[in-house]
Amino acid sequence: xxxxxxxxxxxxxxxxxxxxxxxxxxxxxxxxxxxxxxxxxxxxxxxxxxxxxxxxxxxxxxxxxxxxxxxxxxxxxxxxxxxxxxxxxxxxxxxxxxxxxxxxxxxxxxxxxxxxxxxxxxxxxxxxxxxxxxxxxxxxxxxxxxxxxxxxxxxxxxxxxxxxxxxxxxxxxxxxxxxxxxxxxxxxxxxxxxxxxxxxxxxxxxxxxxxxxxxxxxxxxxxxxxxxxxxxxxxxxxxxxxxxxxxxxxxxxxxxxxxxxxxxxxxxxxxxxxxxxxxxxxxxxxxxxxxxxxxxxxxxxxxxxxxxxxxxxxxxx
Ligand SMILES: Nc1nc2c(c(=O)[nH]1)N[C@H]1C(S)=C(S)[C@@H](COP(=O)(O)O)O[C@H]1N2
Ligand SMILES: [Mo]
Numbered sequence: 001x002x003x004x005x006x007x008x009x010x011x012x013x014x015x016x017x018x019x020x021x022x023x024x025x026x027x028x029x030x031x032x033x034x035x036x037x038x039x040x041x042x043x044x045x046x047x048x049x050x051x052x053x054x055x056x057x058x059x060x061x062x063x064x065x066x067x068x069x070x071x072x073x074x075x076x077x078x079x080x081x082x083x084x085x086x087x088x089x090x091x092x093x094x095x096x097x098x099x100x101x102x103x104x105x106x107x108x109x110x111x112x113x114x115x116x117x118x119x120x121x122x123x124x125x126x127x128x129x130x131x132x133x134x135x136x137x138x139x140x141x142x143x144x145x146x147x148x149x150x151x152x153x154x155x156x157x158x159x160x161x162x163x164x165x166x167x168x169x170x171x172x173x174x175x176x177x178x179x180x181x182x183x184x185x186x187x188x189x190x191x192x193x194x195x196x197x198x199x200x201x202x203x204x205x206x207x208x209x210x211x212x213x214x215x216x217x218x219x220x221x222x223x224x225x226x227x228x229x230x231x232x233x234x235x236x237x238x239x240x241x242x243x244x245x246x247x248x249x250x251x252x253x254x255x256x257x258x259x260x261x262x263x264x265x266x267x268x269x270x271x272x273x274x275x276x277x278x279x280x281x282x283x284x285x286x287x288x289x290x291x292x293x294x295x296x297x298x299x300x301x302x303x304x305x306x307x308x309x310x311x312x313x314x315x316x317x
Contacts, residue, residue, distance in 0.1 A: 049096060049218055052076060057214030058146035063132045065299055067285075070143035072213050074286045079220045080137065081239060082188065083172065083179035095219035098178055098240070103224050107155065109245030110165035115158070119224045123210065125158075126150035131207055136269050136298045137234035141284045147228055148211030153202045155244075161198065165246035168201040170194045170227055170238045188258055194238040195251030195265065196229065197307075205230055205303055208241075231300040233267045266308075269298035273314055 053072035062068050079091040105122070108114035128148045136142045156168070174191035176182040182190045200206060209228045210216060217223035222239025229236050235255055255263035262276055271281045271294040282291040297304055 049076075049092075052215055052218060053213070055215065058132070059130050060132050060146065063134060063144050065134075067134065067144045069132065069146055070285075071287050075143060075145055075212060076218055076220060078286060080139075080234065081181075081220060081222070082185055083181045083190075083192065083240075084220075085181055086185070092218070092220040094180070098219035098223065100219060100224045100240075103242075105225065105241055105244060107159050107244045109169070109247050110162045111246050112160035112162060113158065117155075119210075122150070122155070122208070122225070126154050128210060129207075131205075131209075131228070133205075133228060133230035134298055135228075135230070135234055135237070136283060136294065138263070138267070138275065138280075140278060140280065140282070140294075141286055142292070143286050146213055147207065147209040148214070149207040149209035149228065151204055152206045152208050152227070153204065155208065156201060156246075159246070161246045164248050166198055167247050167250055168196045168198060169245045169247050169251040170196075170241050171243040171245075172238055173240050173242045188254055190254070192238060192254045193251060194227065194236055194253045195247075196236075197250075198246070199307055200229070200304075203304065203307070205300060231268055231297040231304045233269055235263065236267050268304075268308070269294060270296060270313060272296075 053076065056072040058069060060069075077092050078088050079095075080088060081091045081095060084091050084094040101119070103119045104116050105119070106114075106116045128150060131147045131149065132144060133147060134142055134144050152168075170193065172192035173179070174182065176190075196206070207228050208225055209222070210225050212221060217226065219240075222237075222241075225241050226239040227237050227241065235253075250265055253263070253265065256265060269280075274280055280294055283294050285292050295301070
């Protein structure tokens with residue numbers, strides 16, 4: 001891969017080497033949590049939001065395929081978060097006052113050590129790594145995002161799944177007073193639920209994200225903590241998680257309940273299997289002209305295809 005001269009990249013992007021994780025960012029992240037808390041207390045979260053992209057940092061300016069990072073402003077202003085609205089351009093404004101502190105995640109179900117974690121505990125317990133991943137929405141657009149977070153496997157090992165645990169079920173906050181979509185979009189079965197098979201959840205690519213571009217997540221991106229599974233369609237990346245359960249049966253996600261013929265459990269990115277209403281063969285990379293070919297497993301086949309050996313690819317959807 002060609003090295004980019006520092007003069008060719010925006011100043012906030014410190015170019016180190018690919019796959020190099022931010023180290024010592026624990027203190028940074030802890031201070032950002034304190035900053036957010038202070039903001040929440042003083043009621044001025046909009047100040048942090050306005051400065052978010054001016055102060056953007058990432059240790060890599062491209063992913064392992066050489067795809068450049070999507071502009072920070074696009075990542076924080078073009079969102080899917082149906083708890084607020086179905087209109088991608090207005091999520092940020094409607095979500096900006098979501099109370100994200102205090103916040104706890106209850107981890108339980110078929111585990112030996114069920115526990116409720118405060119979000120600050122997770123930041124303290126696990127190194128926050130930078131992971132540059134492509135995000136491919138089922139609506140056929142995509143971005144490249146420098147996430148901060150930690151492997152979900154680390155948290156699962158803490159709670160120790162029992163031998164009966166086969167799947168992981170995730171749940172988003174249910175709070176219609178703060179999330180008006182949970183009332184106005186009454187067609188959906190709130191709260192938003194997603195799930196993974198246990199081996200998918202334990203895979204090193206699967207992370208819980210607490211930040212992006214060097215800062216703690218903004219509400220529109222799923223603050224304070226959301227799932228990121230880069231080889232699956234975007235809707236699997238459940239936001240603003242309050243509950244994680246280890247379960248024996250395959251969970252029914254919000255999208256499976258809403259439209260079972262359109263959204264399946266696995267939802268692995270697959271250019272060969274069309275959505276019933278549109279092709280999945282190509283995608284629009286936000287910030288680029290023209291379209292790109294969609295890659296099997298969103299380009300992560302080498303890492304994850306073995307998880308699905310013997311399964312019918314069409315079942316993926
Ligand atoms: N709780 C919740 N999580 C969600 C969604 C949602 O509506 N509610 N939308 C999903 C979809 S369709 C996509 S493409 C991604 C978008 O993440 P982003 O806005 O951070 O880019 O979030 C996913 N996670
Ligand atoms: Mo999506």
